[in-house]
Amino acid sequence: MGAPSAQSLRQWCSAILIALAAGNLAGRILSAEYVLEPSLHRPADRWDDPRRPWPVTPPPALPFYSSNDRARWATVRALVDEGTYRVGYRVEYPPFGDLSHLQAQGVLLARALGIGTFLASGATFTPPILPPPLYSDHGILFEPGYTSVDRILHPQTKHYYSSKPPLLPTLIAGEYWLIKQLFGWSIVQRPMLVSKVILFTWNWLPFVVYLVLLSKLIERYGQTDWARLLAMGSACFATFIGTFSVTLNNHTQAATSVVFALYPFLRIWEGGNQQGDEHPSLSASAGWRWWHFSLAGFFASWAACNELPALMIVVGLACLLLLRSISYTLIFYIPAALLPIAAFLGTNYLALGEWWPAYEKFGSIWYEYPGSYWAVRRGIDAAREAVGVYMLHLLVGHHGIFSLSPIFLLSLGSVIYPKVCPHSLNRSYRLLLYGTGLVTVVLFFFYTVYVYYALKTSNYGGWTSGPRWFFWLIPLWLLSMLPAADWLAATRARRVLGYILLAWSALSVAYPAWNPWRHPWLYNWMETLGWIRY
Numbered sequence: 223m224g225a226p227s228a229q230s231l232r233q234w235c236s237a238i239l240i241a242l243a244a245g246n247l248a249g250r251i252l253s254a255e256y257v258l259e260p261s262l263h264r265p266a267d268r269w270d271d272p273r274r275p276w277p278v279t280p281p282p283a284l285p286f287y288s289s290n291d292r293a294r295w296a297t298v299r300a301l302v303d304e305g306t307y308r309v310g311y312r313v314e315y316p317p318f319g320d321l322s323h324l325q326a327q328g329v330l331l332a333r334a335l336g337i338g339t340f341l342a343s344g345a346t347f348t349p350p351i352l353p354p355p356l357y358s359d360h361g362i363l364f365e366p367g368y369t370s371v372d373r374i375l376h377p378q379t380k381h382y383y384s385s386k387p388p389l390l391p392t393l394i395a396g397e398y399w400l401i402k403q404l405f406g407w408s409i410v411q412r413p414m415l416v417s418k419v420i421l422f423t424w425n426w427l428p429f430v431v432y433l434v435l436l437s438k439l440i441e442r443y444g445q446t447d448w449a450r451l452l453a454m455g456s457a458c459f460a461t462f463i464g465t466f467s468v469t470l471n472n473h474t475q476a477a478t479s480v481v482f483a484l485y486p487f488l489r490i491w492e493g494g495n496q497q498g499d500e501h502p503s504l505s506a507s508a509g510w511r512w513w514h515f516s517l518a519g520f521f522a523s524w525a526a527c528n529e530l531p532a533l534m535i536v537v538g539l540a541c542l543l544l545l546r547s548i549s550y551t552l553i554f555y556i557p558a559a560l561l562p563i564a565a566f567l568g569t570n571y572l573a574l575g576e577w578w579p580a581y582e583k584f585g586s587i588w589y590e591y592p593g594s595y596w597a598v599r600r601g602i603d604a605a606r607e608a609v610g611v612y613m614l615h616l617l618v619g620h621h622g623i624f625s626l627s628p629i630f631l632l633s634l635g636s637v638i639y640p641k642v643c644p645h646s647l648n649r650s651y652r653l654l655l656y657g658t659g660l661v662t663v664v665l666f667f668f669y670t671v672y673v674y675y676a677l678k679t680s681n682y683g684g685w686t687s688g689p690r691w692f693f694w695l696i697p698l699w700l701l702s703m704l705p706a707a708d709w710l711a712a713t714r715a716r717r718v719l720g721y722i723l724l725a726w727s728a729l730s731v732a733y734p735a736w737n738p739w740r741h742p743w744l745y746n747w748m749e750t751l752g753w754i755r756y
Contacts, residue, residue, distance in 0.1 A: 232447055236437040236454050243458035244430045247467055250735070251421045254285035254468045255414075256367070257736050272600070282367040285417050288685060288739030289370035291470040293384035295417065296362045296370065297391035299409050302399045307573035310361025310382030312375060356592060367413075371595035374580050374588045385580045385589070388573040389527055389566045390472060394420055417470075425467040425474060432478040432697070433457060435485045439701055443651045449707035452720055453700055456629050460727040461696045462688040466738045472528040476694035479525035480535065484654075484697070486514035487522075487539050490546055492650050515543065515550050519558035527566040529694045530579075531665050538657065584677055602741070602756045603681045612680050613670045620745035620754065621682040621689050626730040629723045632703035632710070633658070639706070655705070658698040665692065687734035687742050 258281070264271035266278065286292045296309040362368050363382055372385045384391070397420055401407050409416040436457050444450035458464070466474050490510040522539050526532040536559055543551040567577050574580065583589060590597040607615075618625045624634070637659040669691055673679050683690045710716035733743040741749075748754045 228447060229441070232441065232450055233437075235451055236441070239451075239454050239458045240430065240433045240437065243433060243464065244426070246459075247426055247429060247464060248422070250468045251418055251426055254287075254418065254421065256281065256284055256287055259736075282413070284367040284413050285421070285468075286367055287469045287737050289372045290386070290684075290739060292368050292370040293363070293372040293386050294391045294394075294470050295409075296368050297384045297386070297388060298395045298398055298420075300362055301392065301395035302402060303408070303410065304362075307383055307388060308361070308381045309373065309384055310359060310363040312357050312359050312380040312382070314357045314380065359593075374583065375591045375594070376574075377587050377591070383573060383580070386472070387527070387566065387579045388569045389562075390475065392569045394424060394470070397423060421468065421470065424470070428478040428482075429463065429467050429474070432463075432481050435481050436697060436700065439481075439485065439488070440704065443648060443654075443701060444704045445708040446711040448711035448717065448720075449704055452707045452710075452724065453704055456703070456724060456727065457697075457700050460629055460724055460731060461627065461700070462690070462693055462731050462738075463696055465687060465731045465734060466690070466693070469738055473690050473693040476525045476528035476532055477696050479521045479528070480532070480694055481697045483518050483521035483525060483535065483539065486510070486517040487543070488650060488654075490514050490518070490543060491653075492648075512550060512554050515547075515554035516558040518543070519555035520561060523559040523562040525694060527562045529691075531668055532694055534661050534664065538661075542653075584679070599681075601685075603684055605681050605756045606678075607680060609670060609674055609680075612674060613666075615682065616666070616670060616689055620742060620748050621686075622744070623689050623692055625744055626688055626742055627727045629727040630699045630703065631723065632706035632720075633699040635706040635709075636702050636704070651701075651704075654698070655702050658695070658702045661698070662692075662695055665695065685739050685741065687738050687740050688730065 258277070260276075262273060263276040264273040266275045286295050293309070297307060300306055300309050359382070361382060363370055363373055363384075370384075373382050374385045375382055398409060398416060401416060401419060407416050433454075437454055440450050440453045440457075444453065463474055463477050493510045518539055519536075522532070522536045526536050540551060540555060540559070543555055570579055571577050580588065584596075595603075615621055617623055624631055636655060707720065710720045730742065730744075734740045745754070
């Protein structure tokens with residue numbers, strides 16, 4: 223048996239890294255459980271402390287980490303156990319008749335502060351009488367372990383729904399229904415078992431396949447052994463995809479789907495006929511089949527269903543594939559892409575009676591009803607900084623793309639520094655490189671200009687350990703870093719710089735290991751020093 227080739231050694235190293243990452247994530251999913259942190263709570267009798275009170279009784283043991291994933295789990299449970307998208311309801315008690323929104327908030331504030339004098343609709347209450355309650359809330363979202371601020375209230379029916387798009391919970395509910403029918407496991411009686419089986423199906427398995435396909439693309443486009451291993455090490459242990467794969471969320475779904483779409487697209491782009499529509503054949507030598515078009519369309523669209531700005535990928539791939547084959551794009555890519563979009567709109571209509579997602583109603587009475595968290599936002603959700611400061615923090619500040627994951631400075635360098643991007647690069651890779659740069663710039667200005675001014679949202683994604691709105695671009699950034707990584711590989715001093723960037727990035731993704739829905743380490747550090755106060 224001869225000595226293994228350099229390519230074989232790289233493949234073995236990649237396989238070892240993937241195995242380590244798969245085992246690491248599997249262990250974290252198996253041990254997933256919401257943990258109370260003393261630093262985020264106050265003693266129950268300290269009313270002057272703005273932190274949440276330490277609970278009198280222990281919370282239930284559940285792997286539900288935040289409002290974000292609890293709202294989705296509540297929908298899954300409601301669909302299977304109750305046959306409805308409704309996750310709660312409100313019973314109103316109108317002691318004053320119809321109150322204005324401001325008056326209702328006043329009543330709630332008075333009750334919270336114990337103030338007995340309140341004027342509403344001409345009625346005056348004097349101590350020690352407190353204003354009567356305006357309502358009572360009931361349902362799954364108000365049970366211990368399921369409480370969530372990510373909810374909307376239908377103004378007519380007074381039914382609560384998750385504010386998250388219902389397509390993903392609907393699909394997961396299908397698996398839960400199957401588990402319940404086959405094994406009799408209920409998420410109420412056996413929540414840890416049922417939820418972790420689902421997390422393995424929807425997070426662990428896609429993550430492993432994502433790493434395998436990504437390793438093949440890195441092998442294809444990297445030029446040096448060191449650069450390829452740096453990119454694979456980053457993919458396995460230094461991005462927030464792994465951090466968030468222990469919780470039910472849309473961001474990891476979108477990120478893995480980008481690779482699932484990109485891989486067949488590149489097979490078509492590099493292996494097809496460049497004459498346009500009419501190809502000589504879809505033979506093995508051509509490198510692609512009709513189902514490559516279908517896979518690219520389906521997964522690009524699935525990414526967009528989980529991150530709406532990823533529609534750029536759907537449209538971009540469609541335009542490029544038309545240059546390969548007009549007929550196959552129209553017959554296979556577009557119908558496959560329309561399938562998830564139709565399901566996205568259809569499930570939204572089933573849930574709310576509206577085609578468009580609940581996000582469209584942000585700022586309306588659906589979100590800002592009496593007692594809603596979004597009517598009296600606190601902490602980082604109430605942040606409203608100058609747009610320049612907001613941009614700075616999203617780039618190099620407490621939620622910065624480059625300050626938390628400086629390994630992606632290599633991706634930036636590959637695009638803007640010609641010295642590290644030789645003209646001999648594969649033309650397909652050059653298209654990928656500059657396409658990634660364009661999509662990144664558009665997405666950044668979408669969130670820092672359009673969303674900032676039009677939707678009045680500037681909370682960095684809320685309680686989150688990284689800039690989660692950009693996570694779906696991570697696989698594109700990993701591939702884009704290869705030219706700069708190849709440039710670093712040339713000297714020892716440059717390689718040391720690469721190790722520092724990798725270690726720093728790994729620190730950021732490991733810091734919130736107990737709960738990904740927590741602030742980044744840079745945020746906590748700046749807050750401790752008094753540099754930020756939200």
